[in-house]
Amino acid sequence: MDNAATTKITEKSLEKFVFSNKNHYGNSSSLHSYGYVCEKILKESRRIIGDFIKASQEEVFFTSGGTESNNIAIFGSIKEYDGSEVIYSDIDHPSIIGPVNELRKKGVVTIPVNTDNYGYIDIDDLEGKLSSKTTLCIFTHVNSELGTLQDMKKICNIIKNNNSNIRIHFDCVQSFGKINIDVSQCKVDTLSFSGHKIHGPKGIGGIYVRKGIKVKPIVFGGGQEKGLRPGTEPLPLIESFAEAILLRVEIMEHEYERILSLRNKLITGLKNSIEDIRINSAEKYSPYILNVSIKDIKGEVLLHYLERDEIFISTGSACSSKDESVDNVVSKLDSDKSYSDGTVRMSFGMYNDEAENNIVLEKVTGYVNEIREIIRGR
Ligand SMILES: Cc1ncc(COP(=O)(O)O)c(C=O)c1O
Numbered sequence: 001m002d003n004a005a006t007t008k009i010t011e012k013s014l015e016k017f018v019f020s021n022k023n024h025y026g027n028s029s030s031l032h033s034y035g036y037v038c039e040k041i042l043k044e045s046r047r048i049i050g051d052f053i054k055a056s057q058e059e060v061f062f063t064s065g066g067t068e069s070n071n072i073a074i075f076g077s078i079k080e081y082d083g084s085e086v087i088y089s090d091i092d093h094p095s096i097i098g099p100v101n102e103l104r105k106k107g108v109v110t111i112p113v114n115t116d117n118y119g120y121i122d123i124d125d126l127e128g129k130l131s132s133k134t135t136l137c138i139f140t141h142v143n144s145e146l147g148t149l150q151d152m153k154k155i156c157n158i159i160k161n162n163n164s165n166i167r168i169h170f171d172c173v174q175s176f177g178k179i180n181i182d183v184s185q186c187k188v189d190t191l192s193f194s195g196h197k198i199h200g201p202k203g204i205g206g207i208y209v210r211k212g213i214k215v216k217p218i219v220f221g222g223g224q225e226k227g228l229r230p231g232t233e234p235l236p237l238i239e240s241f242a243e244a245i246l247l248r249v250e251i252m253e254h255e256y257e258r259i260l261s262l263r264n265k266l267i268t269g270l271k272n273s274i275e276d277i278r279i280n281s282a283e284k285y286s287p288y289i290l291n292v293s294i295k296d297i298k299g300e301v302l303l304h305y306l307e308r309d310e311i312f313i314s315t316g317s318a319c320s321s322k323d324e325s326v327d328n329v330v331s332k333l334d335s336d337k338s339y340s341d342g343t344v345r346m347s348f349g350m351y352n353d354e355a356e357n358n359i360v361l362e363k364v365t366g367y368v369n370e371i372r373e374i375i376r377g378r
Pocket of ligand 1: 005038064065066070074093095140142143144173174193194195196205310337
Protein backbone atom coordinates (compact mmCIF):
# COMPACT_ATOMS: atom_id res chain seq x y z
CA MET A 1 0.00 0.00 0.00
CA ASP A 2 2.91 2.30 -0.75
CA ASN A 3 2.70 2.37 -4.52
CA ALA A 4 3.11 6.15 -4.71
CA ALA A 5 6.67 5.59 -3.45
CA THR A 6 7.34 2.90 -6.02
CA THR A 7 5.76 -0.17 -7.60
CA LYS A 8 6.69 -3.75 -8.31
CA ILE A 9 7.84 -4.27 -11.89
CA THR A 10 5.56 -6.55 -13.95
CA GLU A 11 6.88 -9.91 -15.16
CA LYS A 12 6.57 -8.74 -18.78
CA SER A 13 8.57 -5.55 -18.18
CA LEU A 14 11.21 -7.51 -16.29
CA GLU A 15 11.42 -10.10 -19.06
CA LYS A 16 11.76 -7.33 -21.63
CA PHE A 17 14.60 -5.80 -19.59
CA VAL A 18 16.47 -9.11 -19.47
CA PHE A 19 15.79 -9.86 -23.14
CA SER A 20 16.97 -6.42 -24.21
CA ASN A 21 20.16 -6.71 -22.16
CA LYS A 22 20.92 -9.98 -23.90
CA ASN A 23 19.85 -9.05 -27.40
CA HIS A 24 19.82 -5.26 -27.75
CA TYR A 25 22.99 -4.24 -25.94
CA GLY A 26 24.30 -2.23 -28.87
CA ASN A 27 24.74 1.51 -28.79
CA SER A 28 21.94 3.17 -30.72
CA SER A 29 24.37 5.90 -31.82
CA SER A 30 26.77 3.41 -33.47
CA LEU A 31 27.01 3.65 -37.25
CA HIS A 32 27.06 -0.11 -37.85
CA SER A 33 24.01 -2.25 -38.53
CA TYR A 34 23.67 -3.48 -34.93
CA GLY A 35 23.59 0.14 -33.75
CA TYR A 36 20.90 0.78 -36.34
CA VAL A 37 18.77 -2.10 -34.98
CA CYS A 38 19.02 -0.57 -31.50
CA GLU A 39 18.22 2.90 -32.82
CA LYS A 40 15.04 1.56 -34.42
CA ILE A 41 13.93 0.04 -31.11
CA LEU A 42 14.72 3.29 -29.32
CA LYS A 43 12.56 5.17 -31.84
CA GLU A 44 9.71 2.71 -31.43
CA SER A 45 9.80 3.07 -27.63
CA ARG A 46 9.73 6.85 -28.00
CA ARG A 47 6.73 6.51 -30.31
CA ILE A 48 4.86 4.38 -27.77
CA ILE A 49 5.33 7.04 -25.11
CA GLY A 50 4.51 9.89 -27.47
CA ASP A 51 1.28 8.19 -28.59
CA PHE A 52 0.32 7.58 -24.98
CA ILE A 53 0.19 11.32 -24.18
CA LYS A 54 -0.72 12.43 -27.75
CA ALA A 55 2.71 13.92 -28.38
CA SER A 56 4.99 13.31 -31.33
CA GLN A 57 8.04 11.13 -30.73
CA GLU A 58 10.31 14.17 -31.33
CA GLU A 59 8.82 15.74 -28.21
CA VAL A 60 9.79 12.83 -25.90
CA PHE A 61 13.21 12.71 -24.20
CA PHE A 62 14.46 9.93 -21.94
CA THR A 63 15.96 10.73 -18.54
CA SER A 64 16.73 8.73 -15.39
CA GLY A 65 13.31 9.56 -13.88
CA GLY A 66 11.03 12.22 -12.48
CA THR A 67 13.65 14.00 -10.39
CA GLU A 68 16.00 14.54 -13.31
CA SER A 69 13.16 15.56 -15.62
CA ASN A 70 11.94 18.16 -13.14
CA ASN A 71 15.47 19.53 -12.76
CA ILE A 72 15.94 19.75 -16.54
CA ALA A 73 12.58 21.47 -17.02
CA ILE A 74 13.23 23.98 -14.23
CA PHE A 75 16.91 24.89 -14.73
CA GLY A 76 16.69 24.48 -18.50
CA SER A 77 13.83 26.96 -18.82
CA ILE A 78 15.37 29.93 -17.03
CA LYS A 79 17.21 32.30 -19.36
CA GLU A 80 18.22 35.00 -16.86
CA TYR A 81 18.61 34.32 -13.15
CA ASP A 82 18.48 37.95 -12.00
CA GLY A 83 15.10 39.57 -11.94
CA SER A 84 13.06 36.73 -13.36
CA GLU A 85 10.10 35.40 -11.39
CA VAL A 86 9.05 31.80 -10.94
CA ILE A 87 5.67 30.76 -9.56
CA TYR A 88 5.36 27.38 -7.87
CA SER A 89 3.46 25.57 -5.15
CA ASP A 90 5.32 24.92 -1.91
CA ILE A 91 3.46 21.66 -1.23
CA ASP A 92 5.08 19.99 -4.20
CA HIS A 93 7.57 17.14 -4.31
CA PRO A 94 11.19 17.70 -3.17
CA SER A 95 12.32 17.31 -6.79
CA ILE A 96 10.49 20.60 -7.47
CA ILE A 97 11.19 22.38 -4.19
CA GLY A 98 14.93 21.52 -4.30
CA PRO A 99 15.54 23.14 -7.72
CA VAL A 100 13.32 26.10 -6.79
CA ASN A 101 15.43 26.68 -3.65
CA GLU A 102 18.56 26.63 -5.83
CA LEU A 103 17.02 29.15 -8.25
CA ARG A 104 16.33 31.45 -5.31
CA LYS A 105 20.00 31.30 -4.29
CA LYS A 106 20.93 32.34 -7.84
CA GLY A 107 18.79 35.47 -7.70
CA VAL A 108 15.48 34.27 -9.15
CA VAL A 109 12.42 35.60 -7.33
CA THR A 110 10.45 32.49 -6.35
CA ILE A 111 6.79 33.07 -5.53
CA PRO A 112 4.65 30.36 -3.88
CA VAL A 113 1.02 30.32 -4.90
CA ASN A 114 -1.66 29.86 -2.23
CA THR A 115 -3.51 26.56 -1.98
CA ASP A 116 -6.57 25.53 -0.01
CA ASN A 117 -6.55 22.89 2.74
CA TYR A 118 -6.70 20.11 0.16
CA GLY A 119 -3.82 21.48 -1.89
CA TYR A 120 -5.85 22.99 -4.75
CA ILE A 121 -4.21 25.99 -6.35
CA ASP A 122 -5.98 29.26 -5.61
CA ILE A 123 -6.60 30.48 -9.16
CA ASP A 124 -7.25 34.11 -8.11
CA ASP A 125 -3.99 34.15 -6.19
CA LEU A 126 -2.18 32.69 -9.21
CA GLU A 127 -3.64 35.33 -11.53
CA GLY A 128 -2.68 38.08 -9.08
CA LYS A 129 0.90 36.83 -8.91
CA LEU A 130 1.52 36.59 -12.66
CA SER A 131 3.55 39.59 -13.82
CA SER A 132 5.61 40.77 -16.80
CA LYS A 133 8.63 39.26 -15.03
CA THR A 134 7.12 35.76 -14.69
CA THR A 135 9.18 33.36 -16.80
CA LEU A 136 8.15 29.97 -15.45
CA CYS A 137 5.21 28.40 -13.59
CA ILE A 138 5.72 24.97 -12.03
CA PHE A 139 2.86 22.81 -10.79
CA THR A 140 2.09 19.18 -10.07
CA HIS A 141 -0.74 17.29 -11.74
CA VAL A 142 -1.31 14.85 -8.84
CA ASN A 143 0.19 15.72 -5.47
CA SER A 144 2.20 12.72 -4.29
CA GLU A 145 1.04 12.93 -0.67
CA LEU A 146 -2.58 14.04 -0.94
CA GLY A 147 -3.56 12.76 -4.37
CA THR A 148 -4.97 16.19 -5.22
CA LEU A 149 -5.61 16.43 -8.97
CA GLN A 150 -5.08 19.90 -10.42
CA ASP A 151 -6.94 21.04 -13.54
CA MET A 152 -3.88 21.19 -15.80
CA LYS A 153 -5.78 22.48 -18.83
CA LYS A 154 -7.49 25.30 -16.92
CA ILE A 155 -4.30 26.39 -15.15
CA CYS A 156 -2.36 26.43 -18.45
CA ASN A 157 -5.10 28.47 -20.15
CA ILE A 158 -5.09 31.06 -17.40
CA ILE A 159 -1.33 31.47 -17.56
CA LYS A 160 -1.07 31.53 -21.35
CA ASN A 161 -4.00 33.96 -21.68
CA ASN A 162 -2.10 36.30 -19.36
CA ASN A 163 1.16 35.94 -21.29
CA SER A 164 1.82 33.24 -23.86
CA ASN A 165 5.60 33.52 -23.30
CA ILE A 166 5.42 32.18 -19.75
CA ARG A 167 6.84 28.67 -19.65
CA ILE A 168 4.67 26.04 -17.87
CA HIS A 169 6.02 22.83 -16.40
CA PHE A 170 3.84 20.13 -14.86
CA ASP A 171 5.18 17.27 -12.75
CA CYS A 172 3.07 14.34 -13.97
CA VAL A 173 4.97 11.59 -12.16
CA GLN A 174 1.92 10.50 -10.10
CA SER A 175 -0.60 10.87 -12.92
CA PHE A 176 1.25 9.44 -15.94
CA GLY A 177 -0.14 6.00 -16.76
CA LYS A 178 -2.97 6.36 -14.25
CA ILE A 179 -4.96 9.36 -15.41
CA ASN A 180 -5.37 10.39 -19.03
CA ILE A 181 -2.88 13.02 -20.21
CA ASP A 182 -3.43 14.61 -23.61
CA VAL A 183 -0.89 17.30 -24.42
CA SER A 184 -2.74 18.17 -27.63
CA GLN A 185 -5.63 19.47 -25.51
CA CYS A 186 -3.54 21.48 -23.09
CA LYS A 187 -1.00 24.31 -23.31
CA VAL A 188 1.63 22.77 -21.06
CA ASP A 189 5.21 23.27 -22.35
CA THR A 190 7.06 20.53 -20.47
CA LEU A 191 6.00 17.63 -18.30
CA SER A 192 7.82 14.92 -16.40
CA PHE A 193 7.09 11.22 -15.89
CA SER A 194 8.74 8.17 -14.42
CA GLY A 195 8.85 4.42 -15.05
CA HIS A 196 8.88 2.98 -11.55
CA LYS A 197 5.52 4.48 -10.52
CA ILE A 198 3.67 2.40 -13.13
CA HIS A 199 5.15 -1.06 -12.58
CA GLY A 200 8.04 -0.32 -14.91
CA PRO A 201 11.74 -0.36 -14.04
CA LYS A 202 13.54 2.11 -11.78
CA GLY A 203 16.07 4.55 -13.21
CA ILE A 204 14.13 5.54 -16.31
CA GLY A 205 11.65 8.29 -17.03
CA GLY A 206 11.26 11.13 -19.39
CA ILE A 207 10.34 14.66 -20.19
CA TYR A 208 7.90 15.93 -22.78
CA VAL A 209 9.05 19.17 -24.42
CA ARG A 210 6.52 20.82 -26.72
CA LYS A 211 7.78 21.33 -30.28
CA GLY A 212 9.42 24.75 -30.67
CA ILE A 213 10.22 25.11 -26.96
CA LYS A 214 13.92 25.45 -26.12
CA VAL A 215 15.12 23.77 -22.94
CA LYS A 216 18.82 23.97 -22.09
CA PRO A 217 20.64 20.84 -20.90
CA ILE A 218 21.94 20.66 -17.35
CA VAL A 219 24.66 18.12 -18.12
CA PHE A 220 26.86 18.26 -21.19
CA GLY A 221 28.39 15.61 -23.37
CA GLY A 222 27.34 13.87 -26.57
CA GLY A 223 24.36 14.46 -28.79
CA GLN A 224 22.04 11.79 -27.41
CA GLU A 225 18.46 12.91 -26.80
CA LYS A 226 19.27 15.85 -29.11
CA GLY A 227 21.82 17.07 -26.57
CA LEU A 228 19.14 17.67 -23.91
CA ARG A 229 20.18 14.60 -21.93
CA PRO A 230 23.51 13.35 -23.21
CA GLY A 231 24.78 9.88 -22.31
CA THR A 232 24.27 6.48 -23.92
CA GLU A 233 20.57 5.67 -23.85
CA PRO A 234 19.82 2.69 -21.53
CA LEU A 235 17.89 0.71 -24.12
CA PRO A 236 16.94 -2.20 -21.79
CA LEU A 237 15.37 0.24 -19.32
CA ILE A 238 13.68 2.13 -22.11
CA GLU A 239 12.24 -1.01 -23.72
CA SER A 240 11.08 -2.28 -20.36
CA PHE A 241 9.45 1.10 -19.63
CA ALA A 242 7.70 1.06 -23.02
CA GLU A 243 6.39 -2.43 -22.18
CA ALA A 244 4.92 -1.07 -18.93
CA ILE A 245 3.23 1.70 -20.91
CA LEU A 246 1.74 -0.74 -23.41
CA LEU A 247 0.10 -2.47 -20.46
CA ARG A 248 -1.23 0.84 -19.13
CA VAL A 249 -2.74 1.56 -22.56
CA GLU A 250 -4.66 -1.68 -22.19
CA ILE A 251 -5.73 -1.49 -18.54
CA MET A 252 -5.62 2.17 -17.50
CA GLU A 253 -9.36 2.87 -17.67
CA HIS A 254 -10.38 -0.36 -16.04
CA GLU A 255 -7.69 -0.02 -13.36
CA TYR A 256 -8.89 3.49 -12.57
CA GLU A 257 -12.37 2.18 -11.75
CA ARG A 258 -11.04 -0.83 -9.82
CA ILE A 259 -8.68 1.30 -7.71
CA LEU A 260 -11.42 3.89 -7.14
CA SER A 261 -13.65 1.15 -5.78
CA LEU A 262 -10.88 -0.17 -3.49
CA ARG A 263 -10.20 3.33 -2.21
CA ASN A 264 -13.87 4.09 -1.60
CA LYS A 265 -14.37 0.83 0.29
CA LEU A 266 -11.34 1.51 2.43
CA ILE A 267 -12.56 5.02 3.22
CA THR A 268 -16.00 3.72 4.21
CA GLY A 269 -14.45 1.02 6.37
CA LEU A 270 -12.05 3.42 8.08
CA LYS A 271 -14.78 5.97 8.77
CA ASN A 272 -17.08 3.29 10.19
CA SER A 273 -14.50 1.77 12.49
CA ILE A 274 -12.34 4.72 13.58
CA GLU A 275 -13.65 7.83 15.29
CA ASP A 276 -12.03 11.19 14.60
CA ILE A 277 -10.51 10.44 11.22
CA ARG A 278 -10.12 12.99 8.44
CA ILE A 279 -9.91 12.07 4.77
CA ASN A 280 -7.52 14.60 3.26
CA SER A 281 -8.96 14.85 -0.21
CA ALA A 282 -11.67 16.91 -1.83
CA GLU A 283 -13.71 16.29 -4.95
CA LYS A 284 -10.94 15.97 -7.57
CA TYR A 285 -8.25 13.50 -6.68
CA SER A 286 -6.31 10.54 -7.95
CA PRO A 287 -7.90 7.34 -6.60
CA TYR A 288 -4.41 5.85 -6.36
CA ILE A 289 -3.58 7.93 -3.28
CA LEU A 290 -5.49 8.00 0.00
CA ASN A 291 -4.26 10.36 2.70
CA VAL A 292 -5.88 10.31 6.13
CA SER A 293 -5.24 12.02 9.45
CA ILE A 294 -6.21 10.12 12.58
CA LYS A 295 -6.59 12.04 15.83
CA ASP A 296 -4.30 11.21 18.75
CA ILE A 297 -1.96 8.79 17.06
CA LYS A 298 1.49 9.21 15.52
CA GLY A 299 1.60 8.34 11.81
CA GLU A 300 5.10 6.94 12.07
CA VAL A 301 4.15 4.67 14.98
CA LEU A 302 1.23 3.26 12.97
CA LEU A 303 3.58 2.72 10.02
CA HIS A 304 5.94 0.65 12.19
CA TYR A 305 3.10 -1.34 13.80
CA LEU A 306 1.78 -2.24 10.34
CA GLU A 307 5.14 -3.31 8.94
CA ARG A 308 5.17 -6.18 11.46
CA ASP A 309 2.31 -7.61 9.37
CA GLU A 310 4.12 -6.76 6.15
CA ILE A 311 1.72 -3.94 5.43
CA PHE A 312 3.76 -1.03 4.11
CA ILE A 313 2.37 2.50 4.10
CA SER A 314 4.00 5.92 4.45
CA THR A 315 3.62 9.18 6.31
CA GLY A 316 4.46 11.32 3.29
CA SER A 317 6.78 11.44 0.32
CA ALA A 318 9.52 8.80 0.45
CA CYS A 319 11.93 11.35 -1.03
CA SER A 320 11.62 13.67 1.98
CA SER A 321 11.33 11.02 4.70
CA LYS A 322 15.06 11.16 5.46
CA ASP A 323 15.07 14.96 5.69
CA GLU A 324 13.75 15.90 9.13
CA SER A 325 13.44 19.57 8.16
CA VAL A 326 10.69 18.66 5.68
CA ASP A 327 7.19 18.31 7.19
CA ASN A 328 4.50 16.26 5.54
CA VAL A 329 2.16 18.28 3.35
CA VAL A 330 -0.79 17.95 5.74
CA SER A 331 1.13 19.61 8.59
CA LYS A 332 1.75 22.57 6.26
CA LEU A 333 -1.97 22.83 5.44
CA ASP A 334 -3.57 21.88 8.78
CA SER A 335 -2.50 23.56 12.01
CA ASP A 336 -4.32 21.03 14.24
CA LYS A 337 -1.38 18.88 15.31
CA SER A 338 -3.60 16.36 17.10
CA TYR A 339 -4.68 15.30 13.60
CA SER A 340 -1.72 16.20 11.36
CA ASP A 341 0.73 14.16 13.51
CA GLY A 342 -1.43 11.13 12.75
CA THR A 343 -1.23 11.49 8.97
CA VAL A 344 -0.62 8.45 6.80
CA ARG A 345 -0.70 7.82 3.07
CA MET A 346 -1.92 4.57 1.58
CA SER A 347 -1.38 4.25 -2.15
CA PHE A 348 -2.65 1.61 -4.52
CA GLY A 349 -1.17 -0.32 -7.43
CA MET A 350 -2.19 -3.12 -9.78
CA TYR A 351 -1.29 -5.88 -7.28
CA ASN A 352 -3.59 -4.63 -4.50
CA ASP A 353 -6.95 -6.33 -4.19
CA GLU A 354 -10.02 -6.45 -2.00
CA ALA A 355 -8.71 -9.19 0.29
CA GLU A 356 -5.65 -7.06 1.06
CA ASN A 357 -7.86 -4.04 1.56
CA ASN A 358 -9.82 -5.91 4.25
CA ILE A 359 -6.67 -6.97 6.08
CA VAL A 360 -5.37 -3.39 6.01
CA LEU A 361 -8.66 -2.14 7.42
CA GLU A 362 -8.68 -4.67 10.23
CA LYS A 363 -5.03 -4.07 11.19
CA VAL A 364 -5.19 -0.28 10.98
CA THR A 365 -8.30 -0.23 13.18
CA GLY A 366 -6.71 -2.51 15.79
CA TYR A 367 -3.42 -0.63 15.93
CA VAL A 368 -5.08 2.80 16.06
CA ASN A 369 -6.95 1.64 19.18
CA GLU A 370 -3.72 0.35 20.74
CA ILE A 371 -1.77 3.53 19.96
CA ARG A 372 -4.58 5.74 21.23
CA GLU A 373 -4.73 3.86 24.52
CA ILE A 374 -1.05 4.61 25.04
CA ILE A 375 -1.18 8.25 23.88
CA ARG A 376 -4.46 9.15 25.60
CA GLY A 377 -3.46 7.27 28.76
CA ARG A 378 -0.36 9.42 29.26
C1 LIG B 1 5.24 13.94 -7.74
C2 LIG B 1 6.60 13.33 -7.89
N1 LIG B 1 7.52 13.97 -8.62
C3 LIG B 1 8.75 13.44 -8.80
C4 LIG B 1 9.12 12.26 -8.22
C5 LIG B 1 10.50 11.72 -8.44
O1 LIG B 1 10.49 10.72 -9.40
P1 LIG B 1 11.72 9.69 -9.52
O2 LIG B 1 11.66 8.82 -8.31
O3 LIG B 1 11.47 8.96 -10.79
O4 LIG B 1 12.96 10.51 -9.57
C6 LIG B 1 8.20 11.57 -7.42
C7 LIG B 1 8.59 10.32 -6.73
O5 LIG B 1 8.15 10.05 -5.64
C8 LIG B 1 6.90 12.12 -7.25
O6 LIG B 1 5.98 11.50 -6.51
